[in-house]
Amino acid sequence: MSQDQFIIIAILLLSMVMFMWGRWRHDMVAGGALLACILTGLVPSADAFTGFGHPAVITVACVLVLSYGLQITGAVDVLSQRILPSSAGPTLSIFSLTALAAVLSGFMNNVGALALLMPVAIQMAAKQGIPTGRVLMPLAFGSILGGTTTLIGTPPNLIVSGFRAESGLGHYSMFDFSPVGVSITVVGILFVGLIGWRLVPGRKQAESASFETGTYLTEVRIVADSKAVGKTLREVEATLEKEDAQIVGMVRGDVRVIAPYSRRVIREDDILVIEAEPESLGSALGSLGLKLEEEVISKKASDEEKDSGDSKAEKEKSADKSQRKDLINKRGRKVAVKSEKLSESSETAETSQSEEKKTPSKSDELVIQELVVMPDSNLAGRTASDIELRTRYGINLLAVSRQGRRSIKRLRSTPIRGGDVLLMQGVPEAVSGFANDFRCVPLAQRDIRVPVKGQALLAVGIFMSAILATAFGILPVSIAFSAAVLAYMALRIVPPRSVYDSIDWPVIVLLGALLPVAGAMASTGTADVLAGALLDWLAQGNAVIALVLILVVTMTLSDFMNNAATAAVMCPLAISVASQLGVNPDSFLMAVAIGASCAFLTPIGHQNNTLILGPGGFKFGDYWRLGLPVEIVVVVVSVPTLLWIWPL
Template identity: 60%
Template sequence: MTQDQGLIFAILAATMGLFLWGRWRHDIVALGALLACVIAGLVPDAQAFVGFGHPAVITVACVLVLSFGLQRTGAVDVMAQRVLPANAGPMLSIAALTGLGALLSAFMNNVGALALLMPIALKIAGKQDLPPGRLLMPLAFGTILGGMTTLIGTPPNLIVSSFRAKTDAGPFAMFDFSPVGVAVALAGVLFITLIGWRLVPRREVASVASFDTGTYITEARVKEGAKAVGKSLREVEQLLEEADAQVVGMVRNKLRLSAPNPRRILQVDDVLMIEAEPESLGDVLSTLGLTLEAAKQPSPDADEGADESESAKSKTDDKKDTHNDERVLQELLVRTDSRLIGLAASNIRLRHRYSINLLAISRQNHRSIKRLRSTQFERGDVLLLQGEASDIADFASDYECVPLADRAISIPNPTQAGFAVGVMLLAVALAAFGVLSAAVAFAAGMLIFMVARVVPLRQLYEAIDWPVIVLLGAMIPVAGAMSETGAADLLARLLMEHLAQGNPVVMLTLLLVVTMTLSDFMNNAATAAVMCPIALSAASQLGVSPDTLLMAVAIGASCSFLTPIGHQNNTLILTPGGFRFGDYWRLGLPMEIIVVVVSVPLLLLVWPL
């Protein structure tokens, strides 16, 4: 063993130990490992940060932005609503939920896919009186499985592809991972649906709800072409029951009906007063194709009740228009000493003075079926407002309201959703058919999102998981140092001679199991970066195709099911599912056995040695 090999082994051992310890975030540990390699002379100073311009890093950042755009426009919400069964037993619900999670994570960040579907899983668990964990763990594992099926599904696949690019074969294509990945994912989802979900421990979760705003009363207008046109109120109410919502009133031709006849047929421009949970508003609107009705701006003479002392603070009439794509949704609590109490949106001329819309009011002690613009505010009301963050902050300051913590309240935009899906499919197609590289194709998609305001510019960088970007950018040069120093060759030779004993199939299985075990305890992208040089060296020494061994690394790095720390998705469900550290192996161990049993024969068939 040379001195350089000893140094890289020491740095890697310390890095892996810190990853396992978990005291410091993985990006800090990775950056420390990179700097240690530079100081030790293992990575040239001029090459220290080339990893941050690596195509794999660029692709991950762009995919995160595209995923955020799909989430923001409500495209995924619409898909979930159409795919997930409204009334089904546990097995069918778990099958649909896990399958949809796997499908989404193939083309978007799997953490984002889980975050989108978690509220739906919790809602289904409540309806079917199941412990939340029995839906959350299958969903988390399904999103992990789906990530291995495409190039962009998970960062380890991009890392593996970048190492293959160093060989004469070039990088892997978009769907090179699919033949084996899809088969493994299908086997995993099938096992989870039929048997696996029953292995999840029953854990009761204590109520940790913070501030319960109750239900909102909101107004939704029936637009031309909406699904609600021509339906009776009874039919509409049956559809709304699926989203735990109900119609409490109706307005037609300025006539307010507090108890409309259930047989009344809805027409264009009818306004429905709907009571719904905050998180269900998006489902309610997309179910019937309705549009939120903001509190209308009254005529100037309607301002007689306004507080004249506030006129000095009024916004000017020629205030610059704001773009809808720069607006946010914010909940404000009316304090007991707020000057809003006793006033209505029409009194304070909300849209005229602040350029914000009142979308809904939540009132816990009783229900009001007045129009939003004429409903007088009371202490304890929660207002759902839409507008620029600075304008909402001004309003909250002027009227003593308290902003509440951000929650998953989204209003679907069908036009933008369709556009976002089209751009995503175009980027996938360009990468899949080799017209552009993956990094360039998805960078182009991100640029289109920016120009079309699918993702607001102020939220562009918030959509990127920067710790993951730093981790990837830092570990790529460290992995390169393993190859340059010969450390990867040394490790591969030890594994081959002492364990595999020169048998390529045994080496393939061993590489898969070792990678899978490491990914259960350290970041999967870091695991892929460490194991890829070993796979390439082993392939060279055995005289076999490196593709088979690299694919084994990709699968192993993506399959971390034994612990809550191996993958972010496992961590996300830890508290909502009420899980303990040792709960994961009960479903995770059979899953990893299935992965090995299914993937090894398929790897030998699809990517022969």
């Protein structure tokens, strides 16, 4: 072995030890490994940060943004309600979600399949009361397994097909991978979904700790197109219970009913007082097409103001025309024309000033923020109507949380007390100004959302368009997903100010720093040396042992290298070994395809493993607990299937 090969092995071993130790954050260890490679000359300084422009890094960042957009628009709520079992326990729920991920991954990029279902997994974990990671890791592994079933399921399959064509054997077809891929996927999902998920460490995210506000009381209006119109209160309550919400009151006209009769039929314009957890508030509204009362009032006020402004403008314009007509009669056409020009100029100026007033000088992005009322706040004893909340500040009071004490008054006429938590909606500057004026403390940002009608369908449409563009080879996945993110921003599906907040930057740094390190492993010939040595020492001319070694070595390398790079390194070696042994090269190429995709031991072996690192609260050494048994299952199932489908 050369000096460079010894150095890269030493750097990788030391990095693995630091990752396992967990004393430093994973992005710091990755940065240290990259710096060590640069200082030792293994990675040229000019190429030090090329990893951050790698398509894999861009794809991961885009997937995180798209996943966030699908979540906040309520698209995920609809998907989980219609496809997954609603009343199942954790085992059946995890198994169903993992199986769905595998099916989707066979016909779309497995990264995209994970992005689509990751928010569903997070909600499922919260509903089942289990750590998020115990749902996310099976989901990620299921999406990886499903990608092995078709040609387009994962990049290594395309790379293996390309190497087969270069060797003169032609490309693989769409479903040549299916017999082996489906076999390991079915067995793998049965193991992961029914047994394996219990092996995942029950980590909690560091940011998950937050102020406990309890449930919110809020008012919702039954609009004309709501699914609740014509249903009884009992039927509506049954739907809301699935979203952890309940009805505690009702308003019809000027009459407030504290304990409404369960068989009462709901009509348009009724107002329901519901109690819900802050995170489930949006899904509770979306399940029945309900509207927050404050938003309805705000929209009506805006429309009335617009109509009033239009009426006033028409009256002024009519008066101006009458004056101009009188002026023409009295002073002659020349003077009238001159006056008309001046009047038009004045009218244009007034219109400009009016439009300028209507155009907000600050951001018009609405945010939903929780504010705690301090004990000495001058809000105490006052109501939203008293302080003219909407008129003075342009913000809405959506709900109030009061530690279990319920008010029998309407929301806008409920006196506010010290310690109340207010759910406010408005532009960030207005909410901040209100908080400063009335001594309210903003809580840490939480995923509290109110879906906008139509945005869920739009978000899914854009996302699926990106998926189809990659599936049919129109655009690379990184370009298609980048275009989808831009569309999300342009259409305000994800507010521009929230785009960068939705990206897990330590994960991006980890991936961008380690890609040049993995490249150094390939460029120095270290991967070839290690794989060749293992085959010479252990295979000793036995084709079956050589096949197993190719599979195991490929899986091992893929756990620490990019899976596409691993496939590119191992394919020439597999073809060479098959040629030397005089056996069918397809068996060895398929072993490379399976091994390159099935990387379950580390968060850096596959993009899907990397994606769940932050949301699952995982450490680097958490993956092998479930990953090692899954890799054993893959080897045990795939070797006999390979020998049967692709005999030596």
